[in-house]
Amino acid sequence: MSPNTNLFLKIAGSAMLILNVLKIISCRSVHPRPSRFFLSARTAAVLVLLLLAGMCCLASCDVLKNNIIRYTCRVKAAYDHDQGAFTQGLHYVDGKLYESTGLFGKSTIREVALESGDILRMLPLHGNYFGEGLTVFSENVYQLTWKAGLCFIYDRQTFELFGEFTYNTEGWGLTHNGTHLIMSDGSDTLYFRDPETFELVHRLSVTLHGAPLPMLNELEFIRGIIYANVWQTDTIALINPSNGSVVGLVDASGLLESYDISDKPGVLNGIAYDHDNDRLLVTGKLWPKLFEIEMVEESDASRSNDKGDVRAEVALQMMNWNNFYILGRLFAISLYL
Numbered sequence: 117m118s119p120n121t122n123l124f125l126k127i128a129g130s131a132m133l134i135l136n137v138l139k140i141i142s143c144r145s146v147h148p149r150p151s152r153f154f155l156s157a158r159t160a161a162v163l164v165l166l167l168l169a170g171m172c173c174l175a176s177c178d179v180l181k182n183n184i185i186r187y188t189c190r191v192k193a194a195y196d197h198d199q200g201a202f203t204q205g206l207h208y209v210d211g212k213l214y215e216s217t218g219l220f221g222k223s224t225i226r227e228v229a230l231e232s233g234d235i236l237r238m239l240p241l242h243g244n245y246f247g248e249g250l251t252v253f254s255e256n257v258y259q260l261t262w263k264a265g266l267c268f269i270y271d272r273q274t275f276e277l278f279g280e281f282t283y284n285t286e287g288w289g290l291t292h293n294g295t296h297l298i299m300s301d302g303s304d305t306l307y308f309r310d311p312e313t314f315e316l317v318h319r320l321s322v323t324l325h326g327a328p329l330p331m332l333n334e335l336e337f338i339r340g341i342i343y344a345n346v347w348q349t350d351t352i353a354l355i356n357p358s359n360g361s362v363v364g365l366v367d368a369s370g371l372l373e374s375y376d377i378s379d380k381p382g383v384l385n386g387i388a389y390d391h392d393n394d395r396l397l398v399t400g401k402l403w404p405k406l407f408e409i410e411m412v413e414e415s416d417a418s419r420s421n422d423k424g425d426v427r428a429e430v431a432l433q434m435m436n437w438n439n440f441y442i443l444g445r446l447f448a449i450s451l452y453l
């Protein structure tokens with residue numbers, strides 16, 4: 117539901133509630149019972165109001181739903197990936213693939229050869245730190261930690277750790293837009309930070325169908341859009357950085373289906389983009405493969421069979437239930453008028 121529609125319904129509901137209370141008080145005191153004509157006119161007005169509110173809800177749902185473009189994935193290439201890598205961050209720049217891995221005692225930053233999956237160089241983190249999102253900005257590699265509140269800064273050429281920033285949230289995903297670092301913390305909020313000081317520049321609340329979309333995790337800024345995979349789903353949300361609204365949803369489920377995997381891998385959690393060659397790369401926690409994928413816009417016919425966008429559908433159902441709840445409350449109130 118759009119904020120305006122929600123506000124409209126709440127104001128309408130509150131107004132009728134107040135009107136109803138005043139009416140009951142007046143009827144029970146000194147005033148005579150209203151005429152039959154008066155009740156009919158008021159009931160008609162309430163019904164018209166309910167009809168308008170319902171139309172607003174349905175219109176807003178329809179517009180919001182249709183504004184989101186849905187994509188599936190077509191695999192263009194599959195590369196080997198270290199199945200011991202609990203991938204938390206992925207970034208490709210200047211022909212080099214950088215990766216951050218997590219888990220206490222197993223966290224690293226590494227440079228990986230894309231085509232072979234070979235680890236070209238790797239730096240382990242202290243066992244107290246759980247590696248998270250990673251991005252390369254200018255000559256620095258930035259790596260978040262999960263709950264330690266530390267962002268490590270490495271020299272890109274040598275992997276020498278030369279600095280750190282602090283923050284007061286959890287650290288999940290990290291990318292940049294050429295000006296600011298963009299960070300997620302598992303909520304629906306993205307944090308834009310100064311790369312020189314890590315000071316918070318502004319927050320961005322991300323919404324899907326007008327409702328907050330939490331669990332934003334690994335990030336990548338691609339051609340003016342923030343890509344964020346939603347934790348524990350195979351969905352990548354495409355976010356308009358100017359207002360936080362989700363403008364597209366990518367169903368990346370099924371990428372590993374054709375592989376015989378004995379050990380169950382973790383969820384999708386790595387997005388990188390090769391700007392020079394327009395290659396979109398994705399992998400996941402403990403995945404044996406890293407994929408170059410092409411996003412394919414779904415046709416209207418295939419949308420009816422959508423099964424990967426679970427969180428989006430849950431959000432939509434919650435929105436509809438909220439509509440029905442508010443309309444039901446309005447109707448119940450109107451019975452007293």
Ligand SMILES: [Ca+2]
Pocket residue numbers: 205206207250290291334335336386387388
């Ligand atoms: Ca990334």
